[in-house]
Every structure is written in structure tokens, then in C-alpha cells.
Amino acid sequence: MARPSLIELEAVLAIVRHGSFRAAALDLGLSTTALSHAVGKLERQLGVRLLNRTTRSVSLTDAGRSFVEQVGPALGAIQGAMDTARAQQETPSGTLRINAFPTGAREILAPLILAFLRRHPRVHIDLVTEGRLVDVVAAGFDLGLRGADLVPADTIALPLGPPRRFAVAASPAHLDRHGLPRLPQDLLAHPCIRVRLPNGALYRWRFEKAGQDVQIDVQGPITLDEASLSRLAALDGVGIGYFMEPDIREDLAAGRLVQVLQDWTPALPPLCLYYPSRRHASAAFQAFIAMARDFATKRADQPGTRLGSASARSPAASQRRSPT
Structure with missing residues (x-):
């Protein structure tokens, strides 16, 4: 059996609300003929008369009264939900869910995500980090x-900055005790902070120079699976650590950590936001993408940076070599 449409339900409620077909038709933007046809169609679908009508008046039947009492609140809830959806299309509100790897989330949290929330307080961001x-x-x-290099081909990608780099670093006190490694192979004689990947495997530190690719299975007193813990261990002088450069940028600038083997740490593809095609995106989504584009432009304009010049690698290779 065919289901009634919203306009047919609204027709009956409008007639009850206004007490006449003419006023109800004006409210709904219909002709009185179209309104009468809508009510007649609904009554045929239900198999019961809802309205008693003459040339002078209109009133509910008993069945019509019971029908309106039940349908009225439900239709009001539907209209409220539609109004809420329209409002989200006009004013940024609601929830945006973002999936990120931890290092990338740390890199954009303050300058992009928190700045966005200050500008749009009616939006909630649900940020999930995982390797x-x-x-x-x-x-x-x-x-x-x-x-x-990990962005799916069937999505839209927005680069957020220049190519990134790994950084091998240790505290000044540690390097005073053990000396500076000059080649990746020298790390085999140094205490290092080992890295465990999300899949449980131990990460082999990767280096590259002049087409030479080297992977080192370092040894050391501790194995950690979170970059912030590795940073604390390196600051404490436990050993040499292998990091994403943004995670220790402030420590390097302040001299708390010293970077080594810079000429052996290759560039990585830039960080990207990505999303499926959104033909009817919410106002919150559109506002976030606009702010992300502005964020990317500002980073590109910083001296010495440029967007998206790193060579792409296969997803499998990237997952094998990424410690964060």
C-alpha cells in the first residue's frame, strides 16, 4: 500500500489549524483544488473519511480527530528535525569527526583545530588518533x-604544509658521553630508544642519502610505542631517538635536544587532509575546509617552505617506515 506523503499530512493539519480549505491552501502555497485532491488521496489510502466538509464549513470526523492527535506531534518532530538540518547548512554547528595519526594531530591541533573551535563555538570536533x-x-x-602517499585515490586531498622530515636526536649530555654518530651504522654502537609500531613490530630506523637506502635495527635500554614517551626518554639522556621533526622542533630550537645525521634523513610527503566528495556538505564542514586552506596558504608563504614536492611512496612502504 502506498505511504502518505508529508504534503498530504500537512494538508489535513493545516485545514484543522485554519478551519477552512481556502486559508489552509494559502498557508501551504497550494490551490484549493490541489489541497482537496491531497486530502482525498490520503483518505483513499487510509480507507476512512477524516474530514466532514460542506460549502460552508469543515470539521473532523472521529477517525480524523484520532488521526490528528497522533500525527500532529510526529509531524512536528519531523519538521523540527528538518529545521535543525537546514540550520546546520547555514550556521556552523554539530560534530565533525576527524581520523588522524598522532604526529599529524599534534601538528595541527593548536594552529588549526583549536583556532577553528574558537571561531565556531557551536561546532564539536571528535578527533581520533591511531597508527x-x-x-x-x-x-x-x-x-x-x-x-x-597514504591518501586514497578516490578522495579529495588538501596538502597542509611542506614535506616533512624525520629527526634523529639526543640530549647534549648523552652525546657528550657517547660521541656523535657520523653514519647510520654508527648507531649500532650507541644506546637508542627503540620504536614499536602499532602492529607490534619493532621499527628499523630508515635513512637515505644519494640514492643509498639504509635500515638500522638499533639496540637500547628501552622500547616505546608513543612519540611523546620517546621524547621524554631522549630529554632524560636515555639514548638517541628517532622522531618526526615537528614533535621535537621546540626542543631542538631551545638546545634541549641536538639533531644528528641530518643529511641522512629523507623528506616525506606533505601532510594532507582528505575527504570524500561532499555535494551537500554542512556549514561546519565547509567552514573547516576553508580555514584549512587558509592555514595551508599561510604555511606555504613562510620563508623556506613550499607545498607538496616530496615524491610519493606506496602505502605499504610508508607504513613500514613510519614510527608514528
């Missing part, structure tokens, strides 16, 4: 954040 690569659509996320 594994997920299907953002299947997992219910609005956006993903990964290196450009």
Missing part, C-alpha cells in the same frame, strides 16, 4: 589526516 590506516567513510569520519 593504523582506516577507511574514513566506512568508519563514519568526515575527514582523515595522513601523509600524501
Whole structure:
């Protein structure tokens, strides 16, 4: 059996509300003939008369009165939900879910995400960080954040900055005791902070120079699976650590850590936001993308930086070599 449409339900409620077909038709923007046809169609679908009508008046039947009492609140809830959806299209509000790997999340949290929340206080951001690569659509996320080489080909990618780099670093006191490594192989004689990947495997530190690719299975007194813990261990002088450069940038600038083997740490693809095509994106989503583009432009304009020049690598290779 065919289901009644919203306009047919609204027709009956409008007639009851106004007490006449003419006033109800004006309210709904219909002709009186179209309104009468809508009511007649609904009554045929239900198999019961809802309205008693003459040339002078209109009133509810008993069945019509029971119908309106039940349908009225439900239709009001539907209209309220539609108004809420329209409001989210006009004013940034609601929730945006973002999936990111931890280092990338740390890099954009303050300058992009927190700045966005200050500008749009009616928006809630649900940021989930994890090392594994997920299907953002299947997992219910609005956006993903990964290196450009891990962005799915069927999504839209927005580069957020210049190519990134790894950084090998230790405290000044540690290097005073053990000396400076000149080549990656020298690390085999140094205490190092080992890295465990999300899949449980130990990460082999990767280096590259002049086409020479070297992977070192370092040894040391501790194995950690979180970059912030590795940073604390390095600051305490436990050993040499292998980091994403943004995670220790302030420590390097302040002299708390000293970077080594700079000429052996290759560039990585730039950080990217990515998302499926959104034909009817919410106002919150559109505002976040606009602010992300502005953020990327400002980073590109900083001296000595440029967007997206790193060579792409296969996702499998990137996951094998990334410690964060």
C-alpha cells in the first residue's frame, strides 16, 4: 500500500489549524483544488473519511480527530528535525569527526583545530588518533589526516604544509658521553630508544642519502610505542631517538635536544587532509575546509617552505617506515 506523503499530512493539519480549505491552501502555497485532491488521496489510502466538509464549513470526523492527535506531534518532530538540518547548512554547528595519526594531530591541533573551535563555538570536533590506516567513510569520519602517499585515490586531498622530515636526536649530555654518530651504522654502537609500531613490530630506523637506502635495527635500554614517551626518554639522556621533526622542533630550537645525521634523513610527503566528495556538505564542514586552506596558504608563504614536492611512496612502504 502506498505511504502518505508529508504534503498530504500537512494538508489535513493545516485545514484543522485554519478551519477552512481556502486559508489552509494559502498557508501551504497550494490551490484549493490541489489541497482537496491531497486530502482525498490520503483518505483513499487510509480507507476512512477524516474530514466532514460542506460549502460552508469543515470539521473532523472521529477517525480524523484520532488521526490528528497522533500525527500532529510526529509531524512536528519531523519538521523540527528538518529545521535543525537546514540550520546546520547555514550556521556552523554539530560534530565533525576527524581520523588522524598522532604526529599529524599534534601538528595541527593548536594552529588549526583549536583556532577553528574558537571561531565556531557551536561546532564539536571528535578527533581520533591511531597508527593504523582506516577507511574514513566506512568508519563514519568526515575527514582523515595522513601523509600524501597514504591518501586514497578516490578522495579529495588538501596538502597542509611542506614535506616533512624525520629527526634523529639526543640530549647534549648523552652525546657528550657517547660521541656523535657520523653514519647510520654508527648507531649500532650507541644506546637508542627503540620504536614499536602499532602492529607490534619493532621499527628499523630508515635513512637515505644519494640514492643509498639504509635500515638500522638499533639496540637500547628501552622500547616505546608513543612519540611523546620517546621524547621524554631522549630529554632524560636515555639514548638517541628517532622522531618526526615537528614533535621535537621546540626542543631542538631551545638546545634541549641536538639533531644528528641530518643529511641522512629523507623528506616525506606533505601532510594532507582528505575527504570524500561532499555535494551537500554542512556549514561546519565547509567552514573547516576553508580555514584549512587558509592555514595551508599561510604555511606555504613562510620563508623556506613550499607545498607538496616530496615524491610519493606506496602505502605499504610508508607504513613500514613510519614510527608514528
